Amino acid sequence: MKGILGLLRMKSIGNKPAEESSDSVLFSTAFAGQGVDDSMLVPWEARAVEVGAKRLPTSRGGKLLQGLWAKDKYMAHLDKDAVERMERFFEFAAIPSNRDVIRQDEYGNFMVVLLTGTIAVDRVQPWGEHLRLAETRPGDILGEMSLLDSGIRFSACTTLTDCEIAVLSAEAMDDMMSKDPQLAASLIALLARKLSLRLRVVSARLSDGNQK
Secondary structure: OHHHHHHHHEOOOOOOEHHHOOOOOOOOOHHHHOOOOHHHEEOHHHHHHHHOOEEOOHHHHHHHHHHHHHOOOOHHHOOHHHHHHHHOOOEEEEEOOOOEEEOOOOEEOEEEEEEEOOEEEEEEOOOOOEEEEEEOOOOOEEOHHHHHHOOOOOOEEEEOOOEEEEEEEHHHHHHHHHHOHHHHHHHHHHHHHHHHHHHHHHHHHHHHHHHO
C-alpha cells in the first residue's frame, strides 16, 4: 500500500510532488498513451445517453454503496468515512433492463458498481461461441480492468432487470488522486485484488469450456 501511495503522490509532469501540482492526469490520459484517440473511446457520458440512464440522487446511491461494500470481503476494508468521502467522485444512475452498459471489444474509461438489479456478463469467443461468464449481484464491480490498464473491454455487460449503478470515470479517479491520494491508493489496491480473483475464476471457466 505504501508503494502505491508513493506513486500516487508523484506527478507525471517533471516529477513534482502532488503538493506542487494540483491535478492528476494518470487515468484520463492513459488511453491516449495506448494509441486510443477520442473517436475510439466510449465515455460514460455517451453511454448514459445511449442507454437512457437517469440520474440517481447521491443520497440514495451513496447509502446503497455503503451498505453493499460494508458486506464485501474486500471493500469492507474501506470504513464508512472512506466510502462517504468517495461518494462525491461517483455518479449514480438508474438504467432500464436489456441495455448494454459495457460492450465487448470497445474502449471505455469508466467502471460500474451494481447497486440493485442483475447484470449479465457475456463474452463472444473468437470462434463464435457465446459464453455467459456471470450474472452479477448488487455490490459487484464491472469494467475496472479497462479503467486500470486502459485496455479493450473483455466482455459485454447487459442489464437483465432495471438496475441502479454507481459509475467511476477516469477523470473522477484522477480527481480523487489529486484531492484524496490515500483514499485513491486504497481503492486501487482493493480493485486490483478483486480483479485478480475474478480473472482466476473466469480463466478456470474458459479452460473448462475449451475442454468440452
